[in-house]
Amino acid sequence: MSIEVPAKFLVGSMKGKGEIELVEVDTPEPGYGQALIKLEATAICTWEQRSFSGQQENKFPFVGGHEIIGTIVKFGPEYRGTLKVGDRVAIGASGCGACYYCVRGQDRACKFHYDGSVDYGDAGWGPGGFAQYKVHPDDGLFLVGDAPAKYAALAEPLSCAIHSTKLAGVVLGSEVVVIGAGVMGLFNLVAAKARGARVIVSEVDAGRLAKAKELGADEIIDASKEDPIAKVFELTDGRGADVVIAAIGHPKANEQGYAMLSEKGTFVLFASAHPEGPLTLSPNKIHNHEHRVIGSLSSDKVDFMNAAWLIRHGNVNLEPFVQAVYPLEDVKGALEEAIGVGTYRVVVEM
Numbered sequence: 001m002s003i004e005v006p007a008k009f010l011v012g013s014m015k016g017k018g019e020i021e022l023v024e025v026d027t028p029e030p031g032y033g034q035a036l037i038k039l040e041a042t043a044i045c046t047w048e049q050r051s052f053s054g055q056q057e058n059k060f061p062f063v064g065g066h067e068i069i070g071t072i073v074k075f076g077p078e079y080r081g082t083l084k085v086g087d088r089v090a091i092g093a094s095g096c097g098a099c100y101y102c103v104r105g106q107d108r109a110c111k112f113h114y115d116g117s118v119d120y121g122d123a124g125w126g127p128g129g130f131a132q133y134k135v136h137p138d139d140g141l142f143l144v145g146d147a148p149a150k151y152a153a154l155a156e157p158l159s160c161a162i163h164s165t166k167l168a169g170v171v172l173g174s175e176v177v178v179i180g181a182g183v184m185g186l187f188n189l190v191a192a193k194a195r196g197a198r199v200i201v202s203e204v205d206a207g208r209l210a211k212a213k214e215l216g217a218d219e220i221i222d223a224s225k226e227d228p229i230a231k232v233f234e235l236t237d238g239r240g241a242d243v244v245i246a247a248i249g250h251p252k253a254n255e256q257g258y259a260m261l262s263e264k265g266t267f268v269l270f271a272s273a274h275p276e277g278p279l280t281l282s283p284n285k286i287h288n289h290e291h292r293v294i295g296s297l298s299s300d301k302v303d304f305m306n307a308a309w310l311i312r313h314g315n316v317n318l319e320p321f322v323q324a325v326y327p328l329e330d331v332k333g334a335l336e337e338a339i340g341v342g343t344y345r346v347v348v349e350m
């Protein structure tokens, strides 16, 4: 099978705060270990939102978008894998396959993890998702079958939550608390449910709590109205939670979250903190209760594969995450909607 590829294609080039326009670039040839992907959809994540709103420094021009799904149209020379031209894939993390971390299945720590970045010179650099095509490492492609593009584009954020719940040891019967029901908190809820856990979500916003319910939360705690620590102990027969995932980077959330742990419980620092407050922990508490305190960032390839697998087979309901879908021609409108307060995922389709 071969697919016709145009000589040029459009990318959304972010020139600065609030500025993005479509510009034409030459279609690159995939090199060794690469594939050319015709993009179908890209979801807008915080990196793109913060770059567009000016909340976060970035190097412009920037071609954003890292939650991507597309179709393989061409491989570089001597491709040895099992994927085929025409396969639909979520685009994810890469790895060299040979370093200390890759060999141990911890490829998130490989220095080639983010190897899918593109550089179009004057048109910009970046993860390259706001575009019609993109070259990507051929080991960072994960089959999504016939899954709708707007869900398949969410394999990346789902993979991060599959990663955190894996690191935390969530299994059937685990009692898990997710603190904060923003988009990433909700993905942690979905991932923990997929692993068979009972999930309690603590949040102060009523709308987000309703969303957590819609996505299958077993219990919700309105932390603006009741003491979440006492409530978690009440809901777990006085034991506390096996795993607490802090999906908001705030000192108060960390303090509350750690106080909810059961004997041998694991506390996961999932969110980064802006600004970064201090984290005060009692060494003796950690010692006496055999607690674990861990961080979680991005995902290993196996997590990405599992995310794509769940989406491909319809084993997770991602519809509640999708707030709006825009065509690439209106990527500016998509970003303007995405930077609003309390949004879920805005998806750009090509």
Ligand SMILES: [Zn+2]
Pocket (backbone or CB within 6 Å): 045, 046, 066, 067, 156, 157
């Ligand atoms: Zn993301």
Ligand SMILES: [Zn+2]
Pocket (backbone or CB within 6 Å): 095, 096, 097, 098, 099, 100, 101, 102, 103, 107, 110, 111, 112
């Ligand atoms: Zn490696």
